[in-house]
Amino acid sequence: MLIRTADDIKPSEITPEHVYRSRRRFMREALALTGAGVALPAAALPGAWLDERSVLPGAPLDETMTSESDATSYNNFYEFGTDKGDPAAHAHEMTIDPWTVEVSGEVAKPGKIGLEDMLVGIDLEERIYRLRCVEAWSMVIPWIGFPVKKILDKFEPTGNAKYVMFETLHRPSEMRGQRSLFSSIDWPYVEGLRLDEANHPLAIFAVGMYGNLLPKQNGAPIRLVVPWKYGFKSIKSIVSIRLTETRPVNTWNDLQPREYGFYANVNPTVDHPRWSQARERRFPTTLFRPNWIPTRMFNGYDEVAELYTGMDLSRYY
Amino acid sequence: MPLALLAVDVWREFQVPGSGLGPDPADELVRTLGTWGLRILLITLAVSPTSRVLRQPRLVRFRRMFGLWAFAYIVLHFIAYLAVLAGFELATIAGDVVKRPYITVGFSALLMLIPLAATSTRGWQRRLGRRWRMLHRLVYPAAVAAWTHLMWLSKGGFMDPFVYGAILVLLFGERVVARFRRARRSPG
Numbered sequence: 001m002l003i004r005t006a007d008d009i010k011p012s013e014i015t016p017e018h019v020y021r022s023r024r025r026f027m028r029e030a031l032a033l034t035g036a037g038v039a040l041p042a043a044a045l046p047g048a049w050l051d052e053r054s055v056l057p058g059a060p061l062d063e064t065m066t067s068e069s070d071a072t073s074y075n076n077f078y079e080f081g082t083d084k085g086d087p088a089a090h091a092h093e094m095t096i097d098p099w100t101v102e103v104s105g106e107v108a109k110p111g112k113i114g115l116e117d118m119l120v121g122i123d124l125e126e127r128i129y130r131l132r133c134v135e136a137w138s139m140v141i142p143w144i145g146f147p148v149k150k151i152l153d154k155f156e157p158t159g160n161a162k163y164v165m166f167e168t169l170h171r172p173s174e175m176r177g178q179r180s181l182f183s184s185i186d187w188p189y190v191e192g193l194r195l196d197e198a199n200h201p202l203a204i205f206a207v208g209m210y211g212n213l214l215p216k217q218n219g220a221p222i223r224l225v226v227p228w229k230y231g232f233k234s235i236k237s238i239v240s241i242r243l244t245e246t247r248p249v250n251t252w253n254d255l256q257p258r259e260y261g262f263y264a265n266v267n268p269t270v271d272h273p274r275w276s277q278a279r280e281r282r283f284p285t286t287l288f289r290p291n292w293i294p295t296r297m298f299n300g301y302d303e304v305a306e307l308y309t310g311m312d313l314s315r316y317y
Numbered sequence: 318m319p320l321a322l323l324a325v326d327v328w329r330e331f332q333v334p335g336s337g338l339g340p341d342p343a344d345e346l347v348r349t350l351g352t353w354g355l356r357i358l359l360i361t362l363a364v365s366p367t368s369r370v371l372r373q374p375r376l377v378r379f380r381r382m383f384g385l386w387a388f389a390y391i392v393l394h395f396i397a398y399l400a401v402l403a404g405f406e407l408a409t410i411a412g413d414v415v416k417r418p419y420i421t422v423g424f425s426a427l428l429m430l431i432p433l434a435a436t437s438t439r440g441w442q443r444r445l446g447r448r449w450r451m452l453h454r455l456v457y458p459a460a461v462a463a464w465t466h467l468m469w470l471s472k473g474g475f476m477d478p479f480v481y482g483a484i485l486v487l488l489f490g491e492r493v494v495a496r497f498r499r500a501r502r503s504p505g
Contacts, residue, residue: 069340070340073339073340074339074340074341078474081474082472082474082476084339084340084341085339137341177474180474180476182474182475182476182479183474183475184474184475271416274417274418274419274469274470275413275417276409276412276413281341281343283340283341284340285340285341285342285343286342286343287327287338287342287343287346287401290343290401290402290404292404
């Protein structure tokens with residue numbers, strides 16, 4: 001049979017989570033073995049810090065994982081170009097070491113902080129999440145990260161803080177999409193959440209995926225992952241976090257308010273003006289098995305519904 | 318040529334999924350066919366101006382060939398959309414054509430090109446006489462519709478629509494100038 005449905009996928013085709021989770025351990029051991037004679041210090045490897053941290057295992061998701069090669073070669077990261085392949089081709093031009101994040105606005109302890117210092121005392125967890133793009137495709141990705149709330153609490157938001165604004169690196173010399181004359185985006189890319197959304201346990205900052213450090217095309221060294229919202233909310237390569245009293249601007253809403261909202265919750269009943277949001281193509285997708293599946297409210301994360309009680313979600317899309 | 322390369326990609330995709338057309342083969346196939354359809358349509362529109370500029374009236378012979386190739390790509394583009402993106406689901410397709418302006422306008426471009434392809438033979442040219450010329454002016458709104466289709470589905474980056482739009486303006490501009498010159502030359 002040429003066209004297969006989800007039911008046809010044999011359980012044996014799904015990578016069991018412990019296999020890839022153990023891969024990092026395996027790589028470390030392999031390095032230790034080969035390094036035994038060469039005396040290669042682990043610290044010499046770029047981004048080796050993740051290897052020195054333990055990662056709490058995440059709850060398994062009973063859905064086929066998207067392959068690492070799909071998730072790292074099919075990306076929207078307009079800072080590097082508008083084609084899906086552009087980020088993987090050009091993101092290497094971005095330097096991410098050292099990396100500092102500025103926390104400002106309505107916080108008791110504002111300041112600039114290096115990424116490693118920011119992660120002191122924070123446990124890394126694995127989170128296997130669905131990622132639903134506003135363009136009606138989706139993936140299942142094992143992230144490594146920690147709740148957004150843990151970072152925000154470190155800086156002590158004041159009573160006035162009602163929203164959080166995030167900003168991506170703006171460095172045209174290393175990000176060719178920001179140099180493009182044909183881009184309508186007003187750089188830097190900015191996104192925002194309501195503070196209670198950011199504090200929800202499902203909202204995380206990711207620093208890794210598939211057991212490794214985050215690749216640059218996926219938003220290294222630190223990005224947001226808000227699994228119940230369309231992918232564009234999960235801003236990449238974050239350099240600034242600002243707590244505000246009023247609702248911040250978010251790039252796509254600013255660009256085309258009719259097409260992209262501030263909330264951008266995954267919602268199969270509210271169509272994008274140019275396409276339907278009722279279903280999505282789940283990666284892996286092939287020519288002969290496109291793998292269309294119905295889209296679920298809040299991307300299947302029903303536990304966030306309480307954040308929006310009494311709100312008309314067709315108006316606040 | 319592009320069609321042959323694409324056929325190889327589809328064949329590889331059939332053998333090993335993901336090998337020929339990348340992680341999103343359906344989108345890639347539809348997009349590639351559409352892009353080449355528009356490009357060859359622009360080449361078709363460039364034939365007459367080129368023959369005027371180079372003073373080589375014989376070049377016009379190639380116009381039909383390019384036009385039919387453009388039509389072939391656009392038909393394949395539409396079939397690929399029906400098959401691999403819409404999955405031949407009639408409700409989805411009808412909804413798309415009616416509700417999504419960029420699909421409506423793209424579909425209308427295809428509709429306008431059908432009579433042109435059908436009457437492209439010498440026989441039809443003879444039978445329709447003067448009306449053939451009138452009918453084939455439909456290629457202009459069709460090209461504008463095809464360009465609008467691309468413009469309306471673009472998101473954030475506008476390099477492609479800008480480049481194709483500039484070419485279209487250039488080709489239309491040449492026609493206006495040529496017509497103006499002809500009018501001046503003939504008395505009355």
